[in-house]
Amino acid sequence: VDPPAADYLQGLNPEQREAVLATEGPVLVLAGAGTGKTRVLTTRLAHILATGKARPWELLAVTFTNKAAREMRERISHMIGPAAEGLRWLGTFHSVAAQILRRHAELVGLKSNYTILDDDDQERLIKQILEAENIDAKRWTPKALAGLIDHWKNRGWRPDQLPPAEAQAFANGRGQALYRLYQERLRVLNACDFGDLLLHNITIFTSQPDVLADYHARFRYLLVDEYQDTNVAQYLWLRLLAQKSQNLCCVGDDDQSIYGWRGAEVDNILRFERDFPGAKVVRLERNYRSTSHILAAASGLIAANKSRLGKTLWTEAEGGEKVIVRGVWDGEAESRLIADEIERAKRAGRRYRDIAILVRASFQMRAFEERFVLLQIPYTVVGGPRFFERAEIRDAHAYLRLIQSEDDDLAFERIVNTPKRGIGDTTVQKLLQVARLNGVSATRAARQIVLTDELAARTRTSLANFLRDLDRWRAEAQHVAHPRLMEAVLEESGYTDALRLDKSPTAQTRLENLKELVQSMGNFDTLQAYLEHVSLVMDLDRGPAADAVQIMTLHSAKGLEFPLVFLPGWEEGVFPSQRSMDEKGEKGLEEERRLAYVGITRAREEARISFAANRQVYGRWTSQLPSRFVDELPLANVEASSETGYYGGGPGMQQHGSRWDESPSFGAGYSSPGWRRAQASNYRGSHPGRQQVIEGDGRLVVTGSEAKSDYSRGDRVFHLKFGYGTVKGIEGNKLTVAFDKAGEKKVIDSFVEKQS
Ligand code: ATP
Ligand code: MG
Numbered sequence: 001v002d003p004p005a006a007d008y009l010q011g012l013n014p015e016q017r018e019a020v021l022a023t024e025g026p027v028l029v030l031a032g033a034g035t036g037k038t039r040v041l042t043t044r045l046a047h048i049l050a051t052g053k054a055r056p057w058e059l060l061a062v063t064f065t066n067k068a069a070r071e072m073r074e075r076i077s078h079m080i081g082p083a084a085e086g087l088r089w090l091g092t093f094h095s096v097a098a099q100i101l102r103r104h105a106e107l108v109g110l111k112s113n114y115t116i117l118d119d120d121d122q123e124r125l126i127k128q129i130l131e132a133e134n135i136d137a138k139r140w141t142p143k144a145l146a147g148l149i150d151h152w153k154n155r156g157w158r159p160d161q162l163p164p165a166e167a168q169a170f171a172n173g174r175g176q177a178l179y180r181l182y183q184e185r186l187r188v189l190n191a192c193d194f195g196d197l198l199l200h201n202i203t204i205f206t207s208q209p210d211v212l213a214d215y216h217a218r219f220r221y222l223l224v225d226e227y228q229d230t231n232v233a234q235y236l237w238l239r240l241l242a243q244k245s246q247n248l249c250c251v252g253d254d255d256q257s258i259y260g261w262r263g264a265e266v267d268n269i270l271r272f273e274r275d276f277p278g279a280k281v282v283r284l285e286r287n288y289r290s291t292s293h294i295l296a297a298a299s300g301l302i303a304a305n306k307s308r309l310g311k312t313l314w315t316e317a318e319g320g321e322k323v324i325v326r327g328v329w330d331g332e333a334e335s336r337l338i339a340d341e342i343e344r345a346k347r348a349g350r351r352y353r354d355i356a357i358l359v360r361a362s363f364q365m366r367a368f369e370e371r372f373v374l375l376q377i378p379y380t381v382v383g384g385p386r387f388f389e390r391a392e393i394r395d396a397h398a399y400l401r402l403i404q405s406e407d408d409d410l411a412f413e414r415i416v417n418t419p420k421r422g423i424g425d426t427t428v429q430k431l432l433q434v435a436r437l438n439g440v441s442a443t444r445a446a447r448q449i450v451l452t453d454e455l456a457a458r459t460r461t462s463l464a465n466f467l468r469d470l471d472r473w474r475a476e477a478q479h480v481a482h483p484r485l486m487e488a489v490l491e492e493s494g495y496t497d498a499l500r501l502d503k504s505p506t507a508q509t510r511l512e513n514l515k516e517l518v519q520s521m522g523n524f525d526t527l528q529a530y531l532e533h534v535s536l537v538m539d540l541d542r543g544p545a546a547d548a549v550q551i552m553t554l555h556s557a558k559g560l561e562f563p564l565v566f567l568p569g570w571e572e573g574v575f576p577s578q579r580s581m582d583e584k585g586e587k588g589l590e591e592e593r594r595l596a597y598v599g600i601t602r603a604r605e606e607a608r609i610s611f612a613a614n615r616q617v618y619g620r621w622t623s624q625l626p627s628r629f630v631d632e633l634p635l636a637n638v639e640a641s642s643e644t645g646y647y648g649g650g651p652g653m654q655q656h657g658s659r660w661d662e663s664p665s666f667g668a669g670y671s672s673p674g675w676r677r678a679q680a681s682n683y684r685g686s687h688p689g690r691q692q693v694i695e696g697d698g699r700l701v702v703t704g705s706e707a708k709s710d711y712s713r714g715d716r717v718f719h720l721k722f723g724y725g726t727v728k729g730i731e732g733n734k735l736t737v738a739f740d741k742a743g744e745k746k747v748i749d750s751f752v753e754k755q756s
Contacts, residue, residue: 006047012040013286015283016043019040019282020043022282027280029251029282030251031285031311032311032601034601035284035285035288036284037251038559041225041249042072046084049084050079056087057086057088059220061089061091062224063091064225073087101204104211110190110191111190115192115405115531115535120394123146125182125189130178133178145178145182148175149179153199153233154195156199159179189441198233212241216243222241222245227252228252228254228257228264229558235271246276254308255302255305256594256598260591287314287315290601291604291605292318292319292637293319293320294603294605297634300632300634301596301633304632305593321606321639324639325633325638330613334568334569335367337610338368339371353546353548353549353550354562355563355565358552358557358565360554361574380548380550382552393513393517396517397531398410399493399495400485402470406444409443412442416466420498421462450467473489481522482524482527482530485527486517560602561603563605563606564608565606567610570609570627571615572624572625572628574615576588593629593632609630716755717753718753719737719747722741722742722745723740725739735749
């Protein structure tokens with residue numbers, strides 16, 4: 001007998017319910033955007049708790065961002081009440097792995113107060129190693145080695161586990177040795193990088209069966225969102241933890257895999273079925289998020305990708321606005337247009353927070369930020385170059401880190417002469433050298449050196465004062481609340497004074513940022529908790545519930561949804577990004593296309609794409625071509641608008657003018673170059689095997705790339721735009737159809753449905 005349907009199960013469709021109720025054994029939910037995967041995962045968690053199958057701390061749930069984890073926690077507590085508070089192990093891969101590592105750090109040679117390095121620190125450390133090894137850092141850059149080491153870690157390889165071909169990489173075959181040196185230095189510094197969090201976990205689990213057994217007993221159910229973006233190390237970690245119970249539920253969408261450059265492996269989807277035999281695979285096909293044009297536009301676009309599993313999606317949300325595509329003069333005009341429309345939407349009753357601007361690259365953000373400041377439109381920048389990455393914030397953190405762990409040489413190096421206290425580069429290099437030679441931290445080396453005559457008297461005094469300050473702050477840290485400690489450090493170190501004297505225009509902002517920092521620290525119980533948060537946090541939180549337009553990159557929009565979404569900068573080279581195409585060719589292009597799919601599918605009611613004819617990229621003006629993705633959108637679901645008048649005038653205009661004139665078969669609306677090319681690409685037939693059909697009950701259905709088309713002369717067909725007609729001729733995937741009302745047209749077979 002079915003259990004009595006609890007409240008939280010109400011409204012789920014049969015497949016969703018199946019995925020929620022199948023708590024025992026491996027489950028893989030593979031489904032397109034907006035089909036309720038995250039909702040299934042959340043409900044499943046609530047269900048396990050509500051039925052007493054596990055207590056909150058016996059559940060391991062990983063999401064992609066801290067924000068997603070927070071939202072999940074909120075939704076669960078909405079469903080089942082305060083029990084959700086005990087979900088200790090709900091977080092990102094990194095945050096959960098960091099928690100586990102804290103408890104067993106000594107097993108991998110660290111202390112439990114280890115620091116987590118950010119990219120900046122990581123590169124600085126690598127630079128030191130390259131210098132010490134006499135490797136030409138111009139030819140073999142720290143950044144490149146950092147990237148390589150990350151790549152290895154994402155694949156789950158420790159230095160001794162590198163395959164021979166990889167070990168030969170970098171600086172004439174010295175990659176492996178440098179990787180080893182880097183790990184040794186990290187250990188001395190009592191630090192690790194992001195990749196280490198998982199890798200150390202894996203080392204502990206595989207070398208200490210009793211520790212692993214402990215976690216097997218603890219984690220009775222494991223749940224993973226955005227599974228398509230896991231990398232090998234994350235997969236290995238999950239597999240180890242789920243080995244015993246097998247109660248692992250992963251949800252994902254291969255079409256939304258957008259972190260290939262971070263080592264994410266869509267193969268993990270295939271691996272899952274192999275490693276967890278008998279896994280239940282659930283497919284969800286109904287999209288609850290978007291109206292039909294938005295869904296059809298996104299489905300049409302992604303159908304151009306060759307490597308995909310293919311899937312069916314449909315929605316009951318009929319009609320709605322078509323996806324709007326606009327060409328504008330330049331980036332300035334684009335931000336003006338979008339800001340105007342936001343104001344109009346606001347007047348029409350939309351809230352700012354229901355509106356998102358999703359950009360491919362963060363450089364695109366500035367124009368919007370400036371415009372919004374001018375018009376006083378409230379906005380938030382989510383993710384991207386963040387508050388925590390600002391120099392003054394990093395400096396403040398470096399003080400805290402050094403107070404917390406004396407071994408943190410990178411923090412030491414960053415602030416020993418910030419603000420300037422007469423301890424120059426040469427002195428710092430000397431200190432680091434002594435540290436290296438004696439295998440001690442820089443602080444300890446400094447303590448030794450101030451007792452000698454190695455340094456000039458003035459330098460020695462400065463350094464001694466600095467060390468004394470550090471000792472005093474460290475003592476204060478024991479009894480002073482950490483926000484007060486931070487304030488004291490900033491004052492007593494002379495940091496804030498230096499900024500007050502600074503006449504540069506940014507000094508004031510920096511002081512404000514530091515104020516903001518001290519204020520935000522109050523949200524954490526301990527200094528350690530705060531520092532851990534800083535290392536892990538992916539997105540900037542400016543307090544809850546401010547009604548503000550959300551600006552973010554497409555990458556950080558994953559999993560989110562908004563009623564109105566703007567997608568600016570759809571230009572060749574910007575999106576798809578030139579770099580991604582140069583570096584990874586066709587694969588890179590397909591990943592960009594998935595990113596476009598993610599972008600469009602964030603929209604619930606309205607999606608508005610734009611491209612500019614001219615753009616200033618890194619200070620240089622260039623003429624832009626509309627993105628090929630514009631061309632790939634199915635015409636039936638798109639409306640090209642030229643109402644804005646941004647096409648007129650200007651010198652660059654002449655260059656494009658000839659291509660923006662009349663456009664015979666699509667009428668005045670389709671007058672941009674993108675639309676000229678759209679027309680061409682339709683006849684080229686870039687969507688083999690895709691079908692878009694209207695079901696009897698009026699639902700729109702778009703089927704994936706598996707479907708094969710076959711038509712013959714005389715077939716009756718239905719086309720979304722032209723209505724009913726009869727096939728007159730077939731040429732590859734192009735059909736000549738005599739439409740009852742619209743007359744004879746050439747159409748792509750995947751745009752029509754065969755009538756039986
Ligand atoms: P993405 O691939 O973008 O992460 P998703 O598959 O995780 O999407 P959700 O975010 O879980 O999808 O759901 C999309 C929207 O549909 C949400 O607003 C959600 O509340 C709603 N939804 C999901 N399932 C149902 C349902 N059975 N009834 C009504 N609304 C639903
Ligand atoms: Mg989701």
